[in-house]
Amino acid sequence: MKQVTALALFSGGLDSILASRLVASLGVRVLAVKFVTPFFDYELLADPEGYQQEVMEKYGLEVVLYDLSHNYLDLLHKPAHGFGKNFNPCIDCKILMCSRAKELMAKYDASFLISGEVLGQRPMSQRRDTLRVIERDSDNDGLLLRPLSAKLMSPTKPETEGWIDREKLLDFNGRGRSRQIKLAKEYGITDFPSPAGGCILADPILSPRIARIYKGEFVINPEEITVTDVRLLLVGRQFLLPDGFWLILGRNEKENEKIETLAEANDMLLYMPDRPGPTALLRGAKQRLSESDGIEDTLLKCAGLVVRYGKKVKGEDPGAEVVIRGQGGKRKITSQPLDDKIFREWML
Ligand code: SF4
Known part of the structure; x- marks a missing residue:
């Protein structure tokens, strides 16, 4: 048989x-x-x-x-x-x-x-x-x-x-x-x-993040959520900025590499060229550049967060240069670390 x-x-x-x-x-x-x-x-x-x-x-x-x-x-x-x-x-x-x-x-x-x-x-x-x-x-x-x-x-x-x-x-x-x-x-x-x-989805810490993206609280259209969006939600430090922009910061070299790998055409990347620290990904930011008058302000906030979580050098100015990649090439801005009191509520 x-x-x-x-x-x-x-x-x-x-x-x-x-x-x-x-x-x-x-x-x-x-x-x-x-x-x-x-x-x-x-x-x-x-x-x-x-x-x-x-x-x-x-x-x-x-x-x-x-x-x-x-x-x-x-x-x-x-x-x-x-x-x-x-x-x-x-x-x-x-x-x-x-x-x-x-x-x-x-x-x-x-x-x-x-x-x-x-x-x-x-x-x-x-x-x-x-x-x-x-x-x-x-x-x-x-x-x-x-x-x-x-x-x-x-x-x-x-x-x-x-x-x-x-x-x-x-x-x-x-x-x-x-x-x-x-x-x-x-x-x-x-x-x-x-x-x-x-x-x-059954994790009490991570699943509320996923619920929020599905509720449309991010700049992402819930009908267009992709595998990459979900994978990004699960890596590094997560921030939902006051204007709905979504920023992801690597906590170590491995996460920085993962964030770079997951970056797509409409994303912007930020990092400090001269100091160890996080790579940051501003999701979907390029696409929304023309739609948001406040993009410059958003980029300053992001740069401030990158510097905040970067390595400090004792006795030196805590401010640092931050490269922004994705606005038709690269540009640099100088930023001071953002005060924790300002961004605490943005953390996911
Ligand atoms: S815990 Fe997750 S994988 Fe398991 S049945 Fe529920 S939703 Fe599906």
């Missing part, structure tokens, strides 16, 4: 690893599908082969990466099932991933889907009724097997078709992790990420 294939929705967390391994142990070929967006795990796209190798070595699983950014940026405008405690649209996020995974089934000749969801583990997205909604709204009725809680749920196609023995599936329930840890030991898995996860 031909071996049946299943696609696993693979977050990289312990539950998804265990669900995949359990189904693989029952004779099914499991291909893990890892979705990334700028809100979680985007950096994996820089080295997909490295990630594949790591997942194979650590967990014995084949994995493929898919970038879901485009759909995800749209989804955040108005998720049908709302947000969780932060800016996390967990139910719609899962519906989107399950829908996309279903579309991929034909490509990989897969017969069903797996997810590591555990009944009652999370208040919003893993209640019995919500799990049902995810299945229904992603058009996966009967196709989505949750092996870790399957015995507590209605049988799915792989069970009724006899591809999988329902008796070998599990009945995990609730928030406790002890059964997962025990199972991981049985599989010889010791190195796995903590359950807190890496989704920025």
Whole structure:
């Protein structure tokens, strides 16, 4: 008989690893599908082969990466099932991933889907009724097997078709992790990420920034938010200037380099040529030069911030020259450090 294939929705967390391994142990070929967006795990796209190798070595699983950014940026405008405690649209996020995974089934000749969801583990997205909604709204009725809680749920196609023995599936329930840890030991898995996860939309510090850009508080049009905007939101010191301009300052050399790499045609860059300090990016500033009478004042504020966070030399004038790149070439202005009292409220 031909071996049946299943696609696993693979977050990289312990539950998804265990669900995949359990189904693989029952004779099914499991291909893990890892979705990334700028809100979680985007950096994996820089080295997909490295990630594949790591997942194979650590967990014995084949994995493929898919970038879901485009759909995800749209989804955040108005998720049908709302947000969780932060800016996390967990139910719609899962519906989107399950829908996309279903579309991929034909490509990989897969017969069903797996997810590591555990009944009652999370208040919003893993209640019995919500799990049902995810299945229904992603058009996966009967196709989505949750092996870790399957015995507590209605049988799915792989069970009724006899591809999988329902008796070998599990009945995990609730928030406790002890059964997962025990199972991981049985599989010889010791190195796995903590359950807190890496989704920025659920992060109480970072997610309000994302909510504000979506509310239109920045010079960016919310309908035109890009992957680069989100990536910039997550690097360095962030300032929302009184006129709506958005300034990002690197906190170290690595962040300065990242900011330079992310700069686009309409952005302006500022830095001190003669002193160590931040590289600053004024987002979308070139495009708005003609629209704003106060651009000169804005640039002075930005230069003052660059000098404020730059290295001071004891006994020397704290003022410094700042290069502004992007106004049809380069120019220099001299600036004193901006007083903390002036900019405290601009910090995001
Ligand atoms: S925490 Fe983030 S990645 Fe996980 S379901 Fe919620 S929105 Fe999606």
